[in-house]
Amino acid sequence: MCAMARPRKPLLSRDRIVETAGALVDAEGLAALSTRRLAAELGVSGPSLYNHFRTKDEILDAVADAVSAKIDLSMFAEDDVRDWRTALHDWAVSYRAALADHPHIVPVLAQGPGRRPAGLRVADAVFGAMVRAGWPPAQATSIGALMRYFVTGSALGSFARGFVDDETAYDPADYPHLGQAHLLAEHRQKVDQRAFDTGLRALIDGLGAQYDAVAARTTTAPSDVSAATEG
Incomplete structure (x- = not known):
């Protein structure tokens, strides 16, 4: 046979x-x-x-x-010891790295997870971790949305590449502060990475201030009620 x-x-x-x-x-x-x-x-x-x-x-x-399946979610596991700030930072770095490796698909990812299983696992992990950390659900949702806006926006294009490398292109008479702009394209990776790092640090610091305010309100609320009752 x-x-x-x-x-x-x-x-x-x-x-x-x-x-x-x-x-x-x-x-x-x-x-x-x-x-x-x-x-x-x-x-x-x-x-x-x-x-x-x-x-x-x-x-x-x-x-x-x-x-989406390439994005690291280990920092959001319940047994991970990282606090929510560090976890959010580490996740955002992994998120951007995944998108940076596949920039042409970012416009599709920017539309949201829809019914995609891996995308939904990302959304679920972020939301769950923020709620466990003490964020009210509405604000946890906002954090997930904020981070998607920031990370996908940073991956959609290069700020540095938006300037030509011709030193005669930006006449000082018209653009007195762009005398070095023609050098940006040459240092694209460093410029864009530094911008991402600066923005991510500012976002997490700002969220940290909001979190502390939420925690303070939660801590003082019971004593306020008690005082009113005793009065």
């Missing part, structure tokens, strides 16, 4: 589709992804993709969720 010949290409799977779509988006951007192009990259017919995904948007959701 003759053995069955092995297929020339690996069998199509959700994981293979997502991996190939992610590589295409990373290399050429969101506009490059179409079901026809993806099928060609995979060496299959276009309709075969629909055995795994109904639409291109579902494929993009899966690519985005694969990036």
Whole structure:
């Protein structure tokens, strides 16, 4: 009996589709992804993709969720000893690193988790950790939203790259304070990292002040009630 010949290409799977779509988006951007192009990259017919995904948007959701799955959430585990400030800082650093590795998918991630499992696990972990730390639920929600705005915004583009490297482009007569702006692009990574670090530190310091105010109100409330009753 003759053995069955092995297929020339690996069998199509959700994981293979997502991996190939992610590589295409990373290399050429969101506009490059179409079901026809993806099928060609995979060496299959276009309709075969629909055995795994109904639409291109579902494929993009899966690519985005694969990036979310790379974000470290260990600092939010109940047995982790880090306080909420350190945990929030460490998570934001991991969050930005994941997005920085896949900048073209950031506009999809910026829309929110929707029904994506990994994205929802991120939201659940952040919210749960903030509530356990003593934040009221409404403010815990706001913290999650704030951090998403900040991190995705920092990953959507480069401030330093927004300036050309031509030293004649910024006439001192018109822009007296931009005499060194042409040097920013050359030092893009350092400039953008420093901006992120400065902003993250300011955010957490500001949240820390709010947290202390919340804690103070919580601590004084029972004694105020007691005093009023005794009076």
